[in-house]
Amino acid sequence: MSKAPATLAEYRQILGALPGPDAGAIADAADRNGQLTKPPAALGRLEDVAAWYAGWRGDGRPRIEAPQVVIFAGNHGVAARGVSAFPPEVTVQMVANFEAGGAAINQLAKTFGARMDVVALDLDRPTGDFTEGPAMSEDDLLAALSAGWDAVDENADLLVTGEMGIGNTTAAAALAHALYGGKAEDWAGRGTGVDDAGLARKAEVVAAGVARHGGGDGLDLLGALGGREIAAMAGAILRARVAGIPVILDGFICCSAAACLQAVAADGLDHCVAGHVSAEGAHPALLERLGKAPLLSLGLRLGEGSGAALAIGVLQGAVACHSGMATFAEAGVSAG
Numbered sequence: 013m014s015k016a017p018a019t020l021a022e023y024r025q026i027l028g029a030l031p032g033p034d035a036g037a038i039a040d041a042a043d044r045n046g047q048l049t050k051p052p053a054a055l056g057r058l059e060d061v062a063a064w065y066a067g068w069r070g071d072g073r074p075r076i077e078a079p080q081v082v083i084f085a086g087n088h089g090v091a092a093r094g095v096s097a098f099p100p101e102v103t104v105q106m107v108a109n110f111e112a113g114g115a116a117i118n119q120l121a122k123t124f125g126a127r128m129d130v131v132a133l134d135l136d137r138p139t140g141d142f143t144e145g146p147a148m149s150e151d152d153l154l155a156a157l158s159a160g161w162d163a164v165d166e167n168a169d170l171l172v173t174g175e176m177g178i179g180n181t182t183a184a185a186a187l188a189h190a191l192y193g194g195k196a197e198d199w200a201g202r203g204t205g206v207d208d209a210g211l212a213r214k215a216e217v218v219a220a221g222v223a224r225h226g227g228g229d230g231l232d233l234l235g236a237l238g239g240r241e242i243a244a245m246a247g248a249i250l251r252a253r254v255a256g257i258p259v260i261l262d263g264f265i266c267c268s269a270a271a272c273l274q275a276v277a278a279d280g281l282d283h284c285v286a287g288h289v290s291a292e293g294a295h296p297a298l299l300e301r302l303g304k305a306p307l308l309s310l311g312l313r314l315g316e317g318s319g320a321a322l323a324i325g326v327l328q329g330a331v332a333c334h335s336g337m338a339t340f341a342e343a344g345v346s347a348g
């Protein structure tokens with residue numbers, strides 16, 4: 013299917029009947045892995061991710077030739093509540109920076125040979141302040157999900173979804189708190205670097221948002237507490253699943269989008285790997301809820317898809333070894 017769903021009911025239907033990986037390709041990959049010129053399991057987790065990638069690509073000896081990074085940008089009503097160390101105008105300024113090639117993610121996408129697209133979502137129309145009402149109407153949510161769905165290149169063979177949106181660690185924390193409970197302080201972190209007073213304000217805002225909008229499923233919560241760029245990441249991650257494109261998840265904000273999908277469909281993130289664990293305080297807990305072990309841990313706290321983009325290199329390495337190495341028979345190396 014290439015057309016974006018028109019209703020939330022259609023999204024729920026898709027989430028209820030998701031395609032799985034190709035068991036034949038996984039078996040082929042396991043068979044090949046056992047013949048490669050290395051001691052068994054010597055490539056550690058690289059072997060697991062290569063088999064995982066093979067399964068989702070339906071090819072026991074795949075290649076990564078067309079990775080895509082998509083950055084979604086949105087503005088947040090809650091940014092007016094003093095929850096970020098930076099002003100909201102930074103969102104549009106950073107979009108210009110992405111377009112000019114000057115951001116961290118530009119350098120990382122280029123380093124790993126990824127195509128990079130930037131999708132700015134109604135930046136002059138911030139979402140509603142979720143302490144006062146829903147962040148998005150159903151139409152706004154659908155438009156953002158569609159923007160994500162439509163941004164995915166069907167010919168990509170790996171997807172990274174990144175984001176830019178001042179205030180969005182607050183929205184992500186609210187989503188995590190609504191989905192998983194605990195206390196607001198467990199999920200509110202320093203984002204761009206708020207001080208202690210800012211952090212306390214942020215936890216209050218998160219608590220107020222969840223008190224107001226705590227009910228509903230993952231898509232309802234995405235609309236009530238999320239943001240356009242967060243919903244767009246969810247739409248892109250789901251489209252990738254339908255199109256057979258594996259996804260590398262980025263930091264706290266990206267994972268909050270993914271969590272909304274997983275809340276509707278327990279298997280909804282099986283085509284995703286966690287690229288890294290970020291320095292945002294609650295990211296380890298969020299990854300644990302998603303059941304994902306990060307590939308990298310570099311202390312990044314940037315977003316933009318930066319940690320996931322770095323992990324493209326890890327996946328490229330894993331798949332290059334799996335598909336390019338000689339077998340014991342081919343190389344004339346004695347097996348153990």
Ligand SMILES: Cc1cc2ncn([C@H]3O[C@H](COP(=O)(O)O)[C@@H](O)[C@H]3O)c2cc1C
Pocket residue numbers: 095096097098102106175176177178179180181182202203204205206314315316
């Ligand atoms: C210059 C700059 C570039 C960024 N790139 C990503 N973010 C990150 O910071 C924001 C989230 O933090 P908070 O919730 O505290 O606003 C998001 O835009 C995220 O992508 C940036 C932030 C800034 C200031």
Ligand SMILES: O=C(O)c1cccnc1
Pocket residue numbers: 181202203204262263264265266290291292295312313314315316
């Ligand atoms: O984990 C992230 O992605 C993150 C953390 C802080 C600020 N921006 C993004």
